[in-house]
Amino acid sequence: xxxxxxxxxxxxxxxxxxxxxxxxxxxxxxxxxxxxxxxxxxxxxxxxxxxxxxxxxxxxxxxxxxxxxxxxxxxxxxxxxxxxxxxxxxxxxxxxxxxxxxxxxxxxxxxxxxxxxxxxxxxxxxxxxxxxxxxxxxxxxxxxxxxxxxxxxxxxxxxxxxxxxxxxxxxxxxxxxxxxxxxxxxxxxxxxxxxxxxxxxxxxxxxxxxxxxxxxxxxxxxx
Numbered sequence: 001x002x003x004x005x006x007x008x009x010x011x012x013x014x015x016x017x018x019x020x021x022x023x024x025x026x027x028x029x030x031x032x033x034x035x036x037x038x039x040x041x042x043x044x045x046x047x048x049x050x051x052x053x054x055x056x057x058x059x060x061x062x063x064x065x066x067x068x069x070x071x072x073x074x075x076x077x078x079x080x081x082x083x084x085x086x087x088x089x090x091x092x093x094x095x096x097x098x099x100x101x102x103x104x105x106x107x108x109x110x111x112x113x114x115x116x117x118x119x120x121x122x123x124x125x126x127x128x129x130x131x132x133x134x135x136x137x138x139x140x141x142x143x144x145x146x147x148x149x150x151x152x153x154x155x156x157x158x159x160x161x162x163x164x165x166x167x168x169x170x171x172x173x174x175x176x177x178x179x180x181x182x183x184x185x186x187x188x189x190x191x192x193x194x195x196x197x198x199x200x201x202x203x204x205x206x207x208x209x210x211x212x213x214x215x216x217x218x219x220x221x222x223x
Contacts, residue, residue, distance in 0.1 A: 005072050005093050005114045006134060008039055009182050013214050015040040015096075015162070016207060017076060017186035018063075021195060023055070026062035030071055032200040033189075036207035041067070042096055042184065044076035045083055053086045060090035074114075081107045088113060096184065098139065100124050102131040116162060116184075120144070122152050129159045137184060140165040146178040153179030169213035176217050185210070 009015070016038050018029055033041060043063060045056045056075060063073045074094035075087035084095055084107040094114035097104055101117065108115040109132045118137040119125045128136045138144065141163035153161070160181040167175070167185040175183070188210065194202045 013182040015184040017042045019044045019186045027066040030066040032203040035204045037211045042074040042076040057090040064091045100128040105131045135160045135162045137162045142166045146174045150178040169209040172213040
């Protein structure tokens with residue numbers, strides 16, 4: 001599974017981030033993303049929830065049940081080793097964090113999952129990589145911009161970076177040209193109005209635009 005996830009991130013280049021999605025929407029969310037050609041879906045720990053571990057574990061199980069065997073489900077906003085273990089026990093295949101915590105990275109790798117910690121500066125990125133990260137999430141990528149990414153990628157081009165934030169179809173070519181390997185986005189696929197109105201057709205349309213932008217760039221830049 002670990003190799004499968006890594007290859008899917010390299011090939012598909014897009015993780016949809018389901019943040020604050022009600023559990024009863026799990027099946028419809030999976031259907032909407034599959035219609036757009038997305039295979040990587042991350043659900044995040046809601047640390048303000050009364051029982052964040054229980055609710056996130058339940059959501060992971062629901063998404064896996066709805067998307068098996070074609071969807072690869074991961075857990076996001078993972079801050080502790082206990083959360084890594086809970087996500088693993090629920091069936092998550094990869095762990096995404098907003099920060100660099102060597103203990104979290106180490107437990108993720110120990111349990112055979114893909115590690116994607118978050119960082120901003122070259123020091124943080126290198127620390128994450130040396131701690132065992134498979135990819136490093138650059139956040140907030142849309143605020144940092146392509147010029148920043150291009151400059152930091154020059155000395156650390158060996159580290160695969162995942163740009164996370166508000167990623168629009170129009171911005172994707174610039175990010176990829178700057179050296180980004182893949183993307184993670186929530187708001188661009190799941191805007192609050194679509195979630196509130198349960199507009200799954202709209203989610204499919206937004207996701208399809210991102211997939212098309214990535215596919216177009218890849219075709220035009222095949223070596």
